[in-house]
Amino acid sequence: MDLDLALCVDEPPIPTESSSLVDKNTYKRWEQSNRLNLMFIKSHVNKSIRGSIPRCNKVKDYIKAIEEQFVSSDKALASTLTNKLSVMKHVKPRRVRKHIMEMRDIAAKLRSLEIEISDSFLVHFILNSLPTEYGQFKISYNTHKEKD
Structure with a gap:
């Protein structure tokens, strides 16, 4: 199901009409993984905290934003x-x-x-x-x- 694909692999290039079927499928799998991971993480973050985290379209960016928001001394x-x-x-x-x-x-x-x-x-x-x-x-x- 490639659930962790977006966490393990950088975003592949956005496919164009001239892209191969493999490239299109790879991007589609990555995009789905990214979307599912974002939904999962956002659903498990407390609502009061969620508002202080900037909106991100990529799960890696969202995790980085959480880390930056809550750096402890x-x-x-x-x-x-x-x-x-x-x-x-x-x-x-x-x-x-x-x-x-x-x-x-x-x-x-x-x-x-x-x-x-x-x-x-x-x-x-x-x-x-x-x-x-x-x-x-x-x-x-x-x-x-x-x-x-």
């Missing part, structure tokens, strides 16, 4: 993630494993932004985020000697 994201990691606290009904995994995910995102967080630093963040009933566990971890 790595510094702002890093600041937000660092703040979130430093103030996170475990909430009672939530499982500790899920809480720890969420903190690890935030650390991984920070690493992808080239902000180094050592594993031992992350462990201390996690331990400090646990409630007082984990005090014995914290003491045990902090007093445990690591083997070389």
Whole structure:
């Protein structure tokens, strides 16, 4: 069905009357793929956002317009993630494993932004985020000697 044709291949030249049947069919397939991709993407973009994206006739141009419209600042994201990691606290009904995994995910995102967080630093963040009933566990971890 060539659904991704317009995403993978640049637009072929618009056929003329002297173009071969192959060229006409190639353009027709590309045009259909482009139209279907545009409809699909536009139908999945929130209506409030759709209005801020300029009109485009080509799916590649539309995707580029979306990217330009919503470029995020790595510094702002890093600041937000660092703040979130430093103030996170475990909430009672939530499982500790899920809480720890969420903190690890935030650390991984920070690493992808080239902000180094050592594993031992992350462990201390996690331990400090646990409630007082984990005090014995914290003491045990902090007093445990690591083997070389």
